[in-house]
Amino acid sequence: MxxxxxxxxxxxxxxxxxxxxxxxxxxxxxxxxxxxxxxxxxxxxxxxxxxxxxxxxxxxxxxxxxxxxxxxxxxxxxxxxxxxxxxxxxxxxxxxxxxxxxxxxxxxxxxxxxxxxxxxxxxxxxxxxxxxxxxxxxxxxxxxxxxxxxxxxxxxxxxxxxxxxxxxxxxxxxxxxxxxxxxxxxxxxxxxxxxxxxxxxxxxxxxxxxxxxxxHELGGEPVRIFGRPYPSHSPVRHYYLFRNAVALIKRSYIPWSWKSTEIVKFPFRLAIYGLFLQPRFEHVRMAMIGIWHGLTGRMGPLNQR
Structure with missing residues (x-):
């Protein structure tokens, strides 16, 4: 019961x-x-x-x-x-x-x-x-x-x-x-x-x-970029963020108003991860893997082995 x-x-x-x-x-x-x-x-x-x-x-x-x-x-x-x-x-x-x-x-x-x-x-x-x-x-x-x-x-x-x-x-x-x-x-x-x-x-x-x-605290401890606080996450979370964004962009029922906003954000997010978050390479690497998995349809939990 x-x-x-x-x-x-x-x-x-x-x-x-x-x-x-x-x-x-x-x-x-x-x-x-x-x-x-x-x-x-x-x-x-x-x-x-x-x-x-x-x-x-x-x-x-x-x-x-x-x-x-x-x-x-x-x-x-x-x-x-x-x-x-x-x-x-x-x-x-x-x-x-x-x-x-x-x-x-x-x-x-x-x-x-x-x-x-x-x-x-x-x-x-x-x-x-x-x-x-x-x-x-x-x-x-x-x-x-x-x-x-x-x-x-x-x-x-x-x-x-x-x-x-x-x-x-x-x-x-x-x-x-x-x-x-x-x-x-x-x-x-x-x-x-x-x-x-x-x-x-x-x-x-x-x-x-x-x-x-x-x-509610959004993400990890924020980083300050040009005086403005920006929410940060772990490299694994950035993998999911990029993967799922790409996966949703591919779907017909998702409005282009949202898709266009995400596409514009991609290069800025990658720049922030590569310049301001540690370890820089790992953040960018996981984001790029996420983009690839989103394009190829690999979903579900990330297998990190």
Whole structure:
């Protein structure tokens, strides 16, 4: 029996999915706090199997130990399926290091319900994210040819956007089957973007909630380039970023407004990796392998042997 069964008689129908990867004590504490608000599934992609008791997880949390890094897409799909089986109608998705407020945890499902009550066809709603290292609250994004269009998160009415990062977003599970799950083959990077594009291609809205914020660190420690902070990642993450970008550019349902923006960014990203990130050669090498694998259709997890 799932630990979520105890919630079956509750009026609230939202649930939480948190993806773990080598979590520390702070990650466990966050999960335990979130489980006080909504039913919660933790999907652990750590390579070594653990147990809820060993980690110190609240007994109410439904814990899934994959004993392997199956990627963010697969882990989110697993958690969402568990929530749907427990009768939840919306799913709040979080990385293990996200710091959602109680206002966000309660406000996003409420906003989603309000929009659906107005007759809107909504797939996803999410907050503006705030990373103090990168200059504060980030704008929402609409695709534009050669350059993304920034939408300031002001006011209280939800705004139509082209995509949201997965962490902090709230999915309308009533349309999950029609849109389909996150794409396992992408593994990580652009998983959320591809799902949002697919949802919009089927006529569903992706909405930003400008009145809500999520404290979320995007990537590793930023590097400063000409005085401006720029998010950094490991060479392996840059492999996935380039590979998946190339793979998506090849697809007909992906809009050319996004494709053109990514193509323009390629040389600038490679220059940044080669000049400002250490080890420089490894960052560029992994990016180039990613481009090759994207062109040749090699997807799924990277085999580093």
């Amino acid at each position: 799932s630990n979520l069964d105890q919630y079956s008689s509750r009026r609230e129908q939202a649930g939480v999915v948190i993806v773990f990867y080598r979590p520390d004590h702070a990650c466990v504490s966050r999960a335990n706090r979130l489980a006080q608000v909504w039913p919660c599934v933790v999907v652990d992609n750590t390579e070594s199997a653990s147990t809820p008791a060993a980690l110190g997880l609240n007994a109410r949390i439904d814990y899934v130990a994959n004993s392997a890094n199956l990627g963010i897409a697969t882990a989110l799909n697993q958690g969402i399926e568990r929530l749907m089986a427990a009768g939840c109608t919306s799913a709040l998705l979080f990385d293990q290091d996200s710091e959602p407020s109680t206002e966000l945890l309660e406000g996003l499902p409420r906003l989603l319900d309000a929009e659906l009550g107005r007759g809107a066809q909504v797939a996803l709603i999410g907050p503006a994210y705030e990373d103090a290292r990168l200059g504060g609250v980030a704008p929402f994004v609409r695709f534009g040819y050669l350059k993304l269009r920034r939408v300031p998160p002001v006011g209280t009415r939800p705004v139509d956007v082209d995509f949201l990062i997965s962490s902090g977003s709230c999915i309308n599970l009533a349309v999950w089957r029609e849109i389909g799950p996150m794409e396992d083959a992408l593994f990580i990077d652009f998983v959320d973007l591809e799902w949002c594009i697919r949802a919009r291609s089927k006529g569903y809205a992706v909405l930003g909630a400008p009145g809500l914020r999520l404290a």
